[in-house]
Amino acid sequence: MSISVRIRHDFGGFELAAKFAVDKPGITALFGPSGSGKTSIVNTIAGLLRPQEGNIVIGGETVLDTQSGIFVPPQQRRVGYVFQDARLFPHMSVEHNLRFGWRRAPIPAEESEFGRVVSLLGLDALLTRRSVKLSGGEKNRVALGRALLATPRILLLDEPLAALDAARKAEIMPYLEKLRDEAKLPMLYVSHSLDEVAQLADSVIIVKDGQTVAQGPVFEMLADLDISALTGAPSFGAVIDTRVSAHHDADGLSVLSFDGGELIVPLLRRDIGQRLRVRIRAEDVMLAAEEPRTISANNVLLATVTTLRESGSTHADVQLQCGKARFVARITRASAHRLGLNPGMPIFAIMKSVIVDPQAHTVAP
């Protein structure tokens, strides 16, 4: 299932101009600051906002084409939408909410699919509850299940975690990861949170001032200095896709391997071979021209400098390549001069800390 979007809409002073395509299942993040037009973009895809100009094709069907006057109303688009505020039907039980879209689907999903989604989202115990009695995290899980059961062609998630506290976010995150890894349908995930994008997204579309300005795989985009300049956000650091390769119980450490080397982290409760995303902040990477032999840090990697960019008045961001993985180091400009950094130059990167999803230390999903 694929989707292509090209729209333009003038809100009177704020112009929305989006153009992108997604042709793979998995999570594509629409990333940008609040007020940059992300929600308006997904609203045009759902049909809740009718743009002045544009063309939207979902799975080969043109649902919007302003030139030929095509506008398929939202109830006929089969676009799943998980709203930030859940928007459950307050007068219905959880089960009735879940079955609302399921009953109205042109080809309803099998009854077994209902059971599968209910257990995927851990909703078994909630089915008979009244939707108004649920906690925020439970509401969002029901909203997610309700959208999935309508057998959508594409799923839109508008900041589904933004209204939740850290504990509730941690409660939902594993479900979203499972959904991503099942990779059954394309999902557009609206977010202004770098942490969420780094943990969930397969690819990223950057939205700035109503425009879609860049698109690419998450592992490249978050370590791309041009992108951090575009968003004006501080350098992203890096997201690295690793596999758990060994546990050293005596030392209390686990080894993660990736294309480019190994990382050592505090002991994880994950099986060998399982995939795990880690983040390394640009501020947490130090550089050394010679291999540091006597040092307390566990993680020292030999990398190659690919790009240098000055950041603010005192800092420089250095993009490094290590195998297929990319990451960024933020050092002072003085250090950059002293080291004589140049693109192509080999350098030792010292990781002061590697950020792992805190759940990986405690429970296996």
Add this chain to the structure above:
Amino acid sequence: MLSPAEIEALLLSLRISAVAVLCALPVAIALAALLAHRRFPGKAIIDGALHLPMVLPPVVVGYLLLIMLGTRAPVGAWLLEHLGIRFAFSWTGAALASGIITFPFQFRAIRLSIEAIDSGIGDAAKTLGAGVFDRFVNLTLPLALPGIIAGAVTAFAACLGEFGAIITFVSNIPGETRTLPLAIYSALQSPGGEVEAARLSMLSIALALIGVTLAEFADRRIRVFAGR
């Protein structure tokens, strides 16, 4: 305890009020649903016109009905000749007059409760495949139910008390249009009728109390149902 004529007045009052409320209810729901959440030129005028019966003297409403629907008035004559429907001097005319006078109570309560429904819920239903009629039946109606009940109960109570429009339009005919208020009025007009008037007034007060209690009870049950 009550004389046959008094029981007749009581039952007539209940029947006229019930018919008036039930006939006006679908109209009130339809107009409330059309006018809520919608903006168009002239909306204020339509809105004002729908509230007019509440502020006009009931006698004026009765008079207008009389000159339109009286047996010799154009519309009334046509209805009688072609459809066999007669409003003048009939209990149906009393129900029509009461229904018109109390219509704004229903319309207003229902519109407010429809407007109080979060429009985001409607958007969610759209993305789940629900069309206009589907959303009206499965979301708007159940979520507006507290307002619908409140409006209907208030209108019913107001119908029981209607006097001016009924006496002007359909007169004061025992067993046909003599409702409780008209019976009280008639009793006061006849010598020695004070006791009967007092008894009927007590009856009216009791009815009002029962109505208010029922409304309160229904409201609480429905709020639980609607999840408020």
